[in-house]
Amino acid sequence: MLSVAIITKNEEERLPDCLKSVHFADDVAVIDSESTDQTVAIAKNLGARIFIEPWKGYARQKQSAVDHCLHDWVLILDADERIPPETAMKISTALKNVSAETAAFGFNRKNILHGKWIKHCGWYPDRIVRLVHRKNGAFDERYVHESWHTRGKVTMLDADIEHISFRNYSEMIAKMDHYSGLAAKEFFKNKKPAHCCSPLFHGLWMFFRTYFMEWGCLEGFDGFMIATLNAGGSFLKYAKLIELIQKDKKKDTFFESPAD
Numbered sequence: 001m002l003s004v005a006i007i008t009k010n011e012e013e014r015l016p017d018c019l020k021s022v023h024f025a026d027d028v029a030v031i032d033s034e035s036t037d038q039t040v041a042i043a044k045n046l047g048a049r050i051f052i053e054p055w056k057g058y059a060r061q062k063q064s065a066v067d068h069c070l071h072d073w074v075l076i077l078d079a080d081e082r083i084p085p086e087t088a089m090k091i092s093t094a095l096k097n098v099s100a101e102t103a104a105f106g107f108n109r110k111n112i113l114h115g116k117w118i119k120h121c122g123w124y125p126d127r128i129v130r131l132v133h134r135k136n137g138a139f140d141e142r143y144v145h146e147s148w149h150t151r152g153k154v155t156m157l158d159a160d161i162e163h164i165s166f167r168n169y170s171e172m173i174a175k176m177d178h179y180s181g182l183a184a185k186e187f188f189k190n191k192k193p194a195h196c197c198s199p200l201f202h203g204l205w206m207f208f209r210t211y212f213m214e215w216g217c218l219e220g221f222d223g224f225m226i227a228t229l230n231a232g233g234s235f236l237k238y239a240k241l242i243e244l245i246q247k248d249k250k251k252d253t254f255f256e257s258p259a260d
Contacts, residue, residue: 002095003027003069004077006048007061011079012037014164019046021083024092025075029068031061059139059146066134076130076148080164081109087159091131094157103136103152104129111165113222120215121226123165129154130161143189144182169225176233183233184240188248194241203235 004025008015009032019042022028028048032040033055043050051068055061066074073095077083083091087107094105108125111118118124129148137150166172187194210216211227219226 001026001071002073002075002091003029003071004075005029005031005062005065005069006077006079007031007033007058007065008035008039008043008079009033009055010035010037010039012039012042015039015042015079016046017082018077018079019043019048021088022075022077024088027070029065029070031065031068033061057143059141062146063139066132066139069134072133072135074132074134076132077161078163082162082164084160084162087157087161090157090159094131094155099153099155101153102155103133104148104150104154105131106154106156107131107159107161109163110160111163113166113226114168116222118165118219118222118226120218121210121223121230122214123226126163127156128161131157143186144179169229172225172229173232176229176236180233180236181240183237184244187237187241188244192241194238194245196242198242199235199238202238203231206234207231 002025004022004027006015006018006028008030012035019028030043030048030050032043032050032052034052040050040052049068051064053061053064056064062076066076075083075091091105106127106129109128111123111126129150132148132150133152136152137148139146140149166175207227207230210230211223216223216227
């Protein structure tokens with residue numbers, strides 16, 4: 001028996017294709033963060049069980065979705081992801097023949113931009129753990145790039161999950177700004193050091209790595225934009241980290257007792 005866990009927030013455009021792609025599952029739990037569009041109605045019409053909860057952060061929201069599932073094997077998806085028919089068949093076969101030591105399954109993820117599969121820029125194979133036994137793991141507590149921490153063996157499947165990563169460059173820019181802020185908070189929490197040159201060095205290195213080392217140059221203008229925005233995201237997360245450090249120093253200075 002298989003459950004699917006999905007979190008949503010105003011996903012009326014992308015959610016239908018996601019839900020239709022997991023028709024083979026026995027149960028679908030959707031945790032919605034108070035959408036203002038037709039997301040909830042669409043999910044109900046397509047047979048999902050809906051739970052409306054305020055936003056708690058990516059890791060906690062996804063953990064809540066897993067906890068609401070009816071079965072122990074859970075496929076964790078985002079609303080912009082799809083399960084191709086061949087992958088659905090491999091999931092069903094894997095669960096019928098699962099070994100006792102296997103606690104989760106990993107997949108390759110095909111990231112799609114402007115209708116094109118981006119094979120370079122570090123976007124493929126983009127290995128992710130998404131099919132999990134919920135009693136053998138949990139989500140970590142990071143602000144960003146949350147992942148399932150598995151207590152046991154992870155078996156990689158030769159199968160892809162399709163990811164409609166961005167619909168346009170505007171979405172990429174918005175996500176870059178949002179995720180860089182979360183990454184900066186994570187760095188600050190872990191007391192990661194940064195100096196005035198950190199944003200520039202990390203931004204330049206990220207562009208070089210994405211465009212040349214990961215062959216983003218073979219993806220045309222999309223490859224150039226991905227490399228540029230990767231660099232911008234890296235630059236911003238260190239710039240925002242410096243901002244947090246400076247703000248914290250000012251706070252400490254403000255509360256210092258005056259010398260006698």
